[in-house]
């Protein structure tokens with residue numbers, strides 16, 4: 001070991017002084033074993049045959065649209081086509097990481113009233129936060145779906161609650177600048193309405209209420 005190290009050191013020193021492999025000095029010590037054959041038979045250095053490359057299996061990337069569509073239940077109805085378009089639109093405007101949190105999206109003809117006595121009669125959407133399953137009335141579109149996704153995100157981000165609550169209180173005092181009428185309902189609905197508004201009409205929100213816009217920007221940067 002020590003000996004071969006010595007040979008190597010000497011060889012490197014000679015290389016530095018201008019000796020190269022065909023001007024009389026033996027080959028690199030590592031190749032010395034081939035040296036005689038190299039000059040006698042004038043063979044060329046063995047060509048390394050490249051190993052058959054095993055194709056790397058790429059993980060299948062499912063885009064947000066595919067993901068939401070896979071998790072959706074769209075019953076046959078006159079709204080089915082519109083429901084599909086709403087899913088496409090939602091997938092286009094919301095970050096994929098937000099859509100990933102949704103476990104299910106059901107379109108139903110009616111929520112509330114006789115269909116579900118626990119919900120008010122004209123309910124447009126509801127979300128089971130435990131299961132992360134959204135139910136949306138079939139005649140509703142991207143705004144309602146985004147609003148319900150907002151509930152899932154709000155629920156998963158407690159660090160947002162105080163900032164959001166403070167702004168809600170402040171705005172309730174003046175009663176002005178809410179994104180929608182329903183945003184005045186409570187702090188949670190305030191967030192969800194702002195959420196859907198921010199992603200659907202960012203420029204309009206910026207103009208209408210920069211404080212809400214800034215809160216949503218803050219949220220967007222932290223939401224994973």
Ligand SMILES: [Zn+2]
Nearest residue numbers: 147151189192
């Ligand atoms: Zn809501």
